[in-house]
Amino acid sequence: MHQPAEKPSTDRRSFLKNGATVGAAASVAMTLPGRADAATGANERLRIGFIGPGGRGFGAHVKTLCDLHKEGRKIDLVGVAEVYETQRDMVADYIKDKTGTDPGRYVDYNDMIAKENLDAVCIGTPDHWHHKQIIDSLAAGLNVYCEKPMTKTVEEAFNVENKWRASGKVMQVGVQSTSLPVWNEIRALLQDGKLGKVLGFQTEYFRNSNVGQWRYYKLVDDMNPKKIDWQRWLGTNEELAPEMPFDRAVYKQWRRFWPFGSGMFTDLFVHRTTSMLKATGLRIPGRVVGAGGIFMEYDGRDVPDVATVAADFNEGVQGLITATMCNQESRVNQLIRGHYGTFELGNGEGFDGFDFVPERRQVTSQGDSAKRTFENERISTQPVKNTTKAHFANFLDACEAGEPELCNNPPDLGAAAMAVVNLGAQSYRNGEVYFVDSDNRGISTKDPGWAKKWEAKSKARELPNHIAGWKAGDFGSTLDEPEYMKLAGPWTDGQDPAGS
Template sequence: MKKNRRTFIKNLGLAGAASAIAPMSFAAEMPIQEYLQRKHSGNTEKTLRIALIGAGGMGTADTKTALEHPNIELLAVCDLYDGRLEDARKRWGDHLFLTKKYEDILKRKDIDAVIVGTPDHWHKKISVDALNAGKNVYCEKPMVHSIDEGKEVINAWKKSGKIMMVGSQGLSSLGNEKAKELLAEGAIGDINYAEGFWARNSPLGAWQYPIPDDASPQTVDWERFIEPTTKRPFDALRFFRWRNYLDYGTGMAGDLFVHLFSSLHFITNSMGPTKIAAMGGLRYWKDGREVPDVLLGMFDYPETEAHKPFNLSLRCNFIDGTSGSTYLKIVGNKGSMNVEWDRVTLKRNENVPSDDPFFAEKGKEFSEKRDRKKMLPPLETVYTAQDGYKGAHYDHFANFFNAIRNNGSVVEDPQFAFRAAAPALLCNQSYFQDKFIKWDPREMKLS
């Protein structure tokens, strides 16, 4: 660990080194500020032609971000609601091929990649069909609707030889990358605990999405929507507010916990927890939904070659009177990190003398002067993205497109994505069955 601490102190850079020789009162009162930066590289000359399958809120946001990249063309859009197809035409042009049958898109030879932005219950089927059709796939999180589907997607991906990226976009953030670097350098010592919190306090944030006035069996292909699930009469609430229902969504855990799992696993190189427990309740949104609006999860991570054993707690609240907050905090025996997508706040739990050789040598010179104060590192360092940072969502797509063009790899392939999705989905199982769930993250199966 001494080697790691030396590396950490050296890598603080000029600002960090300056703080280490500043008076202690200054270091305590003035957190050191450093700036994170992103430089994109790689071949972007080859034009990639994409299609969107599922043109709701997240699918549309994904496509807008994808089109910010050079030499990306949108050729087709699929959705089961007429209004979204018309919105796509108005937004992106009359040239678009519009359809309610995603298979029509997969048959086209001129499409290199598809964005799957459908409700969760269609992720597996469409992703597997797209891979089998020779398309590269960007699928929104969680990758699957149930843990039984994970291995099928992984096998289809491996067999296809295509690129598949899952859309926990925060994974590609500057904040995550800095946190991973700091942890590896020993900045907080050995991890022993982590916690994440995702809170909201608005109707839309609680999945109360608006219902269009023209919603009807004539404008919505309801039979196709429910095809993989329970047969029932047309219900506009279920179609447009699908996250509230277990047939189509995966609750708070599948929507939000999965982001936190993805970031944590990336930062720590973890494969996942071995024990999972959840509790919560429906405290406010008494609107017929089948999933809780407050959810707490507890997870046990075993010791591995990558990290010491630690525990994780996750919380989600859809009626947070403080207006909501989101964070991932990682705690070690020497400090902690608050990790955001564009910022990392590193806090040392105490000021300990530096073991950097430079400072050790200087200390030796004054060893006879007992009243000489030692030089100490700062208690807090804040790393912030530079102005002009385009964000994690942009960088996630940059990784995807670079991998396609250069036969590379992505940060969130199906295997990584399933290891993040599984404990989130098992939260639901624990909650509804009122029991602990044991999971084998290496083999990706119940144990």
């Protein structure tokens, strides 16, 4: 086994090991018990190891960090842990060629953590390994970049969030679009009442393929039990997946099968859902239901090719995430709706702006709305050419500063997104509606009276709930009371309540 010739002292990375208090995050209120001290020495460098750098882990994690190294970031890529021998050597050789460092090569990521004196790891394994590898890395005092989805299940996601808060370490979840500035800009406008009462978001992730989703990952002869540690990949000793015979399709196209992920729910829906949660400030849903089916891609897969998730939030907002994997030229627009208007964002991540579409003037003329302009408007935003690179740069910035709250996609946001998409997947599979207690994170299929809660608010003529950070008072959140409504009310003993 290759080992680096020289190891830095443990004092070299003390800036990432010591705890200190930290304030609330800018994107959402959160309490972290500690933070890592920022680097003080001019020659401090982050030592980074890679866990499972397969397709995304190599193409995005390794190559992006090699580019950032070339541009002068103070990082060294020192270890590769990968169960597929051919992939492991290819990644390590690439790092050596691009950075001059010959990284240690490992099958077991625990050996890499024990021997390489790391400051951070990048996790690119299949979903079913994420939870254990994150927990092990945080316990070792490491900062973590983990590819989306953060975990395989929502219960695991809540546990990661708790462990991360207790650790004081930096952690970034790899939804790269969260590094677009547009989401913070939209959230500020929503909190200021630009749309009035926020009612819902709608988003998507459509695709199409003549071979079926994820079957475009090619199988080659070299993928075989002599080259791949199949038991370690499955995680049977850790009870992460059931025992099964080696299968190249399962290994390379694992997103098609439930033991390892949740198909489009967690591979694709999590992208757009995370962005919408960041834009609105919403986090844990109160009620989630999923629908769909395998309507065309009969290729041996488990996961659906058409799916929809509806998530209701206690803030009085509904999220709709919908798509098919068999059609992509008639996509649903991404948008956020309010009582006074809508933000329309189109599709994808290449935003240079978004549109404000107001409701008709008969609606927007309430209260002090005359002080505002309700005309169609194009609102500009700064596009980001390479969101993956921006996302990794943000992670490095947070590590170097020792400030977990600087990350654009921390675990509290990652856990919230998982609560939406994973419960949507479970609902689809089990035919159940899921309810979440946002205080204790309890998950149940027993209805706590969701509809009755909103009916009671209506009967009591209460004011609506609002997103976190709402600053607009009652603006765009109340109804006019027509004069004729004085005639409303139940008749008692034949008497007109209006006195007519």
